[in-house]
Amino acid sequence: MNKPDLQFDFKKELFYSIKPDFWYEAYLTLKTELGIAYNNINNVEIAVDTNKDLVSQFGLLFKNSINNNLGSGGQFKMRKNTIVHVMSNGSSFVIESSVESENKVAIYNKSHFSEKFILDYFINNGLSPDKVNRVEARLKWNYIRSLISKKKMDINVETFLDPQKLATIFEISTLHKLTFHDTSEKYYDANRNPDYATVSVLDDLSIATAEIGKVNPDFQINHYKKSVDENIVRQNYYRFLECGNIEYLRNFKASAKVAAINNNQLLALITKFNNKFMGDRREDIITRMELAKKYIMHPVGSNFRELFSSVTLKLKWHLIGLF
Numbered sequence: 086m087n088k089p090d091l092q093f094d095f096k097k098e099l100f101y102s103i104k105p106d107f108w109y110e111a112y113l114t115l116k117t118e119l120g121i122a123y124n125n126i127n128n129v130e131i132a133v134d135t136n137k138d139l140v141s142q143f144g145l146l147f148k149n150s151i152n153n154n155l156g157s158g159g160q161f162k163m164r165k166n167t168i169v170h171v172m173s174n175g176s177s178f179v180i181e182s183s184v185e186s187e188n189k190v191a192i193y194n195k196s197h198f199s200e201k202f203i204l205d206y207f208i209n210n211g212l213s214p215d216k217v218n219r220v221e222a223r224l225k226w227n228y229i230r231s232l233i234s235k236k237k238m239d240i241n242v243e244t245f246l247d248p249q250k251l252a253t254i255f256e257i258s259t260l261h262k263l264t265f266h267d268t269s270e271k272y273y274d275a276n277r278n279p280d281y282a283t284v285s286v287l288d289d290l291s292i293a294t295a296e297i298g299k300v301n302p303d304f305q306i307n308h309y310k311k312s313v314d315e316n317i318v319r320q321n322y323y324r325f326l327e328c329g330n331i332e333y334l335r336n337f338k339a340s341a342k343v344a345a346i347n348n349n350q351l352l353a354l355i356t357k358f359n360n361k362f363m364g365d366r367r368e369d370i371i372t373r374m375e376l377a378k379k380y381i382m383h384p385v386g387s388n389f390r391e392l393f394s395s396v397t398l399k400l401k402w403h404l405i406g407l408f
Contacts, residue, residue, distance in 0.1 A: 089320065091119070092127060101206040106246055120363030123242060124316060126229055131255040132221040134195060134207065139218040139286045143192050144175055146265045146284065161265040161284070180262040187228035190262045192286070195219040220287065222258045232257065238297045249295030256292065263287060315354070318344065322358050326373050334380055348381050355381070 093115060099108040116123070147169055149158035163169070170179040177193030195217045196204070204214040232238045232254070244250050263285045270282035317340050325333035341351045359374050 090124060091121060098202060101202055105248075109242070109246055112242065117363060122316075122319060122361060125226055126240070126242065127226050129224050129229070129245070130221055131224070131251050131258070132195075132219050133252075133255065133287070133290065133292065134212060134217050134219050135290060136213050136216055137218060137289065138216075139192055139220060140177060140194055142286045143178055143263075146286070147171075147178070150265060151268075160269055161267055162281075163265055164261045167262060182262070185228070187225040187231075188258050188262075189223045190259050191219075191221040191223060193219060193221075220259065220263070222255050224254075224258055228258070240297065244297060247295060249293050250297050252292050253295060253297055256287075259287070260285075315344075318346065318351075318354060319358055322355065322377065323362070323364075325377065326362065326370050327364065329369065329373060334377060337377070338381065351381050352378065 093112065095108055095111070099111060102108075104110075146161055147153050147163075148156050150156055150161045150163055151159040152163045152167060152169070164182075166183045168181050168183050170181075172179060172193070176197075177191065179189055179191050181189045196207075196215050199207075199214075199217070207214040207217050229240055233240055236257075238254075240254070244254075264283050265285065266281035266283055268281055272280055272282075274280055318337060321333050321337040321340055324330070325337060338351070341354075346354070355374070355377055362370075364370065
């Protein structure tokens, strides 16, 4: 289709199946069958469901918030730049920031918007299906990237297999949007800066979290830059394997140089790319893999065309059975 990327959109039925990691099996099957490599996470929604009436509790706090121009009180205040969208006459809320739109939080009655298989899922997990309230973090790639680059959190598809790591991302992404400062309980810290007691609709919920591993700084300090650089290098390498055009091999080495990847690291990447190569490992593909390694290890100033020709000749010998 002449596109460098494919996007997977999962139907929600996958996430309510009996087996919690069934979505990942579907992902691995598609990934393997199509012979593609992971790039990034475009969108993800992480939700907490409870029979606690979160909608009414948030509505009461917001009604008495100074951030609400139509509110009836001013005991509470939300973080600066927070925007609350009141939906369906106050039956649901969407919270976001005026300075950052890649992270939104929704609070609503999930029972009113659920198919039977979702209601059955609630019953099987000990919830009363007619009054399930949901807090949902709706995250886009730029926000996930900020967690990777700023907080050095190693987030990838496999991270989502661990419910406690999901809960960690959920807590971080919803903290400032669900926290109200109680202006009636003002105090001062050690530096005499004013502060307030806080309250959140999640205070009474027990959510088990787990630490997410840190990004390995050895290869590149910036994880996002690393992923982009490595993706460019990988694309040039796989294009060379598929078509044999030596210009892609030159671009492969040039793109690595721009990314400050030395020859030893590049050889390690070649091994990594070869191991993950999902295409047909024909004789010509294997020969090109060998050629790429020789091209990286060969001294500067060598005649590349002679090297390429010798490998091509070897391939021909293989094909006619003379080697």
